[in-house]
Amino acid sequence: MSRKKEYSNPLVEQRADPWVYKHTDGYYYFTASVPEYDRIEVRRAATIEGLRDAEPVVAWRKYETGPLSANIWAPEIHYIHGKWYIYFAAARTTETKEGLFDHRMYALENESANPLEGRWVEKGQVKTAWESFALDATAFQHKGVLYYVWAQKDPDIPGNSNLYISEMENPWTLTGPQTMIARPEHPWEVIGFSVNEGAAVLKRNGKIFMSFSASATDHHYCMGLLTADEDSDLLDAASWSKHPEPVFQTCEENGQFGPGHNSFTVNENGEDVLIYHARNYKEITGDPLYDPNRHTRAQVLHWNEDGTPNFGLPVKDSRR
Structure with a gap:
């Protein structure tokens, strides 16, 4: 049996909410929240490890005022119907407060073959x-x-955010019913904040697995898992089941705190790889959202005999 690939972690420092997408051109494309929350960067490399030193290109910058002027969070890059798209969330500033937490979701489009180029x-x-x-x-x-x-606050449901699914008419327009498929309900989902957010999808073994993150963004942050049969109606909430326990969480022994907001990719060996962020310390001064040291990390995702993913533990830092 071939040895599983190991990664030198952190992969990219001070990049939270990481998203890695492997395109048909063989490149890995990477974007994430930057500590300043003021722009969206994209970089690419021929290997996952190569993303560490790849030169980032600024795809978009926030406005000075208005609904796209603060807290640019969690961009993702996708290739859909022959074009590139970036999904992200943005908030606004007012005369009395800089950076309200009133985020909405937005889309960017790029027609270039290489999304580091073009407009x-x-x-x-x-x-x-x-x-x-x-x-x-x-x-x-x-x-x-x-x-x-996506994650959203339903005005009629207590808590901060639930997970919803909808079909899309095109890559920036929803159509038809919008179904809530998860809400914070277990003790590990409601520490500090009642949160289900940061979904990522992996299709394997006749199932659709959807990871998500829960609780506040300190050491309580952790990941849960939803599962649906690939032949089920994905817009029916009954098609989705939630694992009762977190599948990935703080490991004090390995010095990893608050792992979450992940994405999935496939490495050069064909192995599934978990991309996520975590801190390497527990105590945080001030609001965890403004602590910049959520670093991007990578590790091979293992599989159980029953065909379900085994996330294991967040691995120790191997880079100093």
Whole structure:
């Protein structure tokens, strides 16, 4: 049996909410939240390890005022219908407060073959059923249908954010019903904040696995897992089951705290790879959101005999 690949971690320092996408051109494309929350960067490399030293290119910068002027969070880059798209969340500033937590979701489009080139065009806000706090959008295609999954505050439900799914008419417009498929319900999902957010999709073994993150962004941050059968109606909440325990969480022994907001990719050996952020210390001064040291990390995702993913433990730092 071949040895599983190991990565030198942290992979990219001070990059939270990491997203790695392997394209058909063989390159790995990377984007994430930057500590300043003021711009969206994209970089690429021929290997996952190569992303560490790849030169980032600024795809978009925030505005000085208005709805796209603060807290640019959790960009993801996708290739859909022959074009590149970036989904991200943005908030606004006011005369009395810099950076309100009133995020909405937006889309950018780039027609270039290489998304580090060309022009990113704003496609506007991705509108949902309510005008309320919304963020952490992802998209995936299944059986010819494009789906959008995101986190949002339902004004009628206590808590901070639930997970929703909808079909898409095009990569920036939802269509049809919007279904809540998860809400914070277990003790590990409601520490500090009642949060389900940061979904990422992995299709394997006849199932659709959807990881997500829960609780506050300190050492309580952790990951849960939803599962649906690949032949089920993904817009039916009953098709999705939530694992009752977190599948990835703080490991004090390995010095890893608050792992979460992940993405999935495949390495050069064909192994599934978990990309996520975590801190290497527990005590944080001030608001965890403004502590810059959530670093991007990578490790091979293992599989159980029953075909379900085994996330294991967040591995120790190997770089100093």
